[in-house]
Amino acid sequence: MIKIYSRNIDEVAVCHEFKSPQAFIDDWNSEDCSMGDNEILLVIWNERTVYSSLGRKTDGYDDTVRTADVIAWFSTEPKGGDGRILKAVVDLPHSEIKLPDGSRLVTTVCKEPAYPGVQINLQRPGEADLALCFAEFNTEKPDGMQLCICAYSHNLDEPAYYESYNAIGTPSPNN
Numbered sequence: 001m002i003k004i005y006s007r008n009i010d011e012v013a014v015c016h017e018f019k020s021p022q023a024f025i026d027d028w029n030s031e032d033c034s035m036g037d038n039e040i041l042l043v044i045w046n047e048r049t050v051y052s053s054l055g056r057k058t059d060g061y062d063d064t065v066r067t068a069d070v071i072a073w074f075s076t077e078p079k080g081g082d083g084r085i086l087k088a089v090v091d092l093p094h095s096e097i098k099l100p101d102g103s104r105l106v107t108t109v110c111k112e113p114a115y116p117g118v119q120i121n122l123q124r125p126g127e128a129d130l131a132l133c134f135a136e137f138n139t140e141k142p143d144g145m146q147l148c149i150c151a152y153s154h155n156l157d158e159p160a161y162y163e164s165y166n167a168i169g170t171p172s173p174n175n
Contacts, residue, residue: 002045004070006038013041021045021074028071040065044129049108049121052131096123110136130154135165 117136145164153160
């Protein structure tokens with residue numbers, strides 16, 4: 001199962017679900033595809049977050065990941081009878097902690113060169129992953145300010161907090 005959360009040309013957030021990578025590719029190549037070349041916000045494949053744009057600063061169309069980019073990811077590496085998948089998806093290190101209520105906290109290491117980091121999601125049975133927080137090295141920030149942290153709120157599309165770990169005015173652990 002692939003879930004793709006995106007923002008369409010009208011700035012409306014939408015979620016698309018596909019049974020497999022091949023079903024996603026087939027839909028894209030059909031004459032009546034279900035999603036356009038949207039800005040991608042989140043990609044979940046087999047209950048693992050493989051891409052998240054939340055917290056990313058972009059300067060227009062060329063800086064965003066689009067539907068066509070995700071198609072290219074899933075079209076690059078063959079994998080048995082499951083269509084084609086992005087090799088990096090399989091290689092993403094992750095760990096899980098099962099919580100008493102049956103949900104899980106899942107950490108995923110993101111190897112994106114411009115934003116290497118760790119993301120923590122909450123997974124509940126039968127529901128989409130909820131992004132909770134992440135820490136990343138943001139190469140677009142000035143030296144000394146590149147380690148950034150982000151926290152989400154359950155009712156916001158954008159991060160509730162995103163800042164350099166060393167931001168001026170941030171209280172130190174000893175205060």
